[in-house]
Amino acid sequence: MVESRLADVSLSTCYLARLDALAPVALWLRRRWPLERGALKRALPAHVVAVVLLCAAHSGVVLLTTWLIMHAGQPFTDQRLTVLLTYWWVRDLPFCALFYGLILGIGSALDYYRQFRERELRASQLEAQLAQAQLQMLKMQLHPHFLFNTLNGFAAPVSPTTSILPYYAKVGASLGASVIPPKRLLQNVVEDLLMEGRGAAAREAYNTLVSGYGAPADGAELLARITDVERRPPPAERVESLLATPFPTPEEARAFIGEWVGDVRMTPEEPPSGKIRLKIQVVNGRVIGETVYHDAPDGGLVMRWEYLKITPKGMTWGFMNGMRPRGVILFEGTLEGDTLAGNSRFGGIDFRRPDGSPPPSPSFSFKRVRK
Numbered sequence: 001m002v003e004s005r006l007a008d009v010s011l012s013t014c015y016l017a018r019l020d021a022l023a024p025v026a027l028w029l030r031r032r033w034p035l036e037r038g039a040l041k042r043a044l045p046a047h048v049v050a051v052v053l054l055c056a057a058h059s060g061v062v063l064l065t066t067w068l069i070m071h072a073g074q075p076f077t078d079q080r081l082t083v084l085l086t087y088w089w090v091r092d093l094p095f096c097a098l099f100y101g102l103i104l105g106i107g108s109a110l111d112y113y114r115q116f117r118e119r120e121l122r123a124s125q126l127e128a129q130l131a132q133a134q135l136q137m138l139k140m141q142l143h144p145h146f147l148f149n150t151l152n153g154f155a156a157p158v159s160p161t162t163s164i165l166p167y168y169a170k171v172g173a174s175l176g177a178s179v180i181p182p183k184r185l186l187q188n189v190v191e192d193l194l195m196e197g198r199g200a201a202a203r204e205a206y207n208t209l210v211s212g213y214g215a216p217a218d219g220a221e222l223l224a225r226i227t228d229v230e231r232r233p234p235p236a237e238r239v240e241s242l243l244a245t246p247f248p249t250p251e252e253a254r255a256f257i258g259e260w261v262g263d264v265r266m267t268p269e270e271p272p273s274g275k276i277r278l279k280i281q282v283v284n285g286r287v288i289g290e291t292v293y294h295d296a297p298d299g300g301l302v303m304r305w306e307y308l309k310i311t312p313k314g315m316t317w318g319f320m321n322g323m324r325p326r327g328v329i330l331f332e333g334t335l336e337g338d339t340l341a342g343n344s345r346f347g348g349i350d351f352r353r354p355d356g357s358p359p360p361s362p363s364f365s366f367k368r369v370r371k
Helices: 002-032 038-072 078-144 144-158 161-177 182-195 199-213 219-231 238-241
Strands: 258-265 277-283 286-293 301-304 307-310 314-320 330-338 339-347 363-370
Touching: 002 238, 002 286, 161 199, 182 199, 182 219, 238 314, 238 330, 258 339, 314 339, 330 363
Parallel strands: none
Antiparallel strands: 258 277, 258 363, 277 286, 286 301, 307 314, 314 330, 330 339, 339 363
16 A cells, blocks of 8 residues: 555656756757757767666655655665665656657757748848849949949049049949949040040040040040140150059168258249258168158148159159149159259150140259258
8 A cells, every 4th residue: 555655656756856857957968969960879879878867866866755755764775775766767767768858859849940040030131131232233233423423532533544444444344334434534534645645545535435425515626636646656654654663672762761851943043941851761661752841731741752763863753743734743853962953844744835835844952851
């Protein structure tokens, strides 16, 4: 009678104990050894051992709890403990395995569902991004001027205007569409190419202007100027070639490194001011030069040199003109002791006055103040 009551109590207690203790441990073991492809050889033995050990521990706890409740104070022999523990363990093992497997199945199903939802969310986000990118590409192909009119303000000042056409051609090829620069930019390109003495390139730019926006009002005059330039010999120098000239090495420029103070005068009668400073230095193994105008309205205009060449008699340096005409202002100096003097001119362009005469050639003189 006592054994029957003991069995009833232990059976009911076993189910309650499984729900409270077996589930958290089984979920932790599932995360530690997930049942996935490529990991089953390691995961299955681990879970089989876990079922056996958990069932034994569960049977021991139930046995001890039941004995304390029903037989408090009575001796518990080792032989009887072994028999009861083995009996309950063998009896409960199928139920423990079934319950353990049920927990693994539910946990895996919830995890797979979560991963499935995450993949669906990522896929929907990627589809939305792809659709947005395709829409933007279509807008660029249909209305390229909106993009390049915006970029024009950044592209034109930092490079020669004549270099813009290859840039637009390259971008148009990448987009698979015909990209025509803004009308004003094309007109500037034609003027700059004529000033550089490049008649064939000016005619090509003019044809692009006409195909995109129609013939300009001064089209006949432009064509006449283009024809006249085409008859001339090719220019000796170009803006692009000047800007592509490599700077000298620190060893080659050693005699000029330092600071120089002087001025640039339009006429010899102008008194020297000494408000212009030249700085030539070596930064990270490269020669860097700049001109600082201390009499500028903002208190100090700095022009970074874009051209520098050591000549047999001295040094020639220069930078792009910040306004039209788009040429390189070259300073060709001769070194005599600590004085660097010479004249400046426009490089890469054939700049003339309306009457055809060349513009004045300002003179300059700088004295070294620091090496």
